[in-house]
Amino acid sequence: MNYLLLILVGIAGIFIGRRMATMRRLGAGNGNLSKINKERLVEKEGKKQMLLDFVQEKEKITNNDAERLLEVSDATATNYLIELKKEGKLTQVGKTGKSVYYKLPNA
Numbered sequence: 001m002n003y004l005l006l007i008l009v010g011i012a013g014i015f016i017g018r019r020m021a022t023m024r025r026l027g028a029g030n031g032n033l034s035k036i037n038k039e040r041l042v043e044k045e046g047k048k049q050m051l052l053d054f055v056q057e058k059e060k061i062t063n064n065d066a067e068r069l070l071e072v073s074d075a076t077a078t079n080y081l082i083e084l085k086k087e088g089k090l091t092q093v094g095k096t097g098k099s100v101y102y103k104l105p106n107a
Contacts, residue, residue, distance in 0.1 A: 047072075048084055055090065060101045 066077035094100035
């Protein structure tokens with residue numbers, strides 16, 4: 001019975017240790033974003049601002065425009081545009097397909 005208890009405690013210790021190591025690596029242990037996560041957030045906000053600048057200049061932007069401007073994949077460009085839409089910074093015109101574009105809300 002004592003061996004079984006030791007084995008269970010050992011397994012629990014392994015799981016807890018791995019979880020703590022993962023949290024430390026991600027910077028979650030102290031409630032702050034890690035340096036890498038902060039850099040990614042700054043980079044992401046910069047790319048979203050590039051898209052907004054493009055829309056201000058050209059009056060609209062398509063997913064293909066975003067792909068070329070940011071040099072990212074189709075899915076990543078879509079994610080950026082959807083985030084800007086959710087933030088209320090862009091309005092989507094059209095539902096699906098090649099006719100979809102985004103513009104400033106008051107334009």
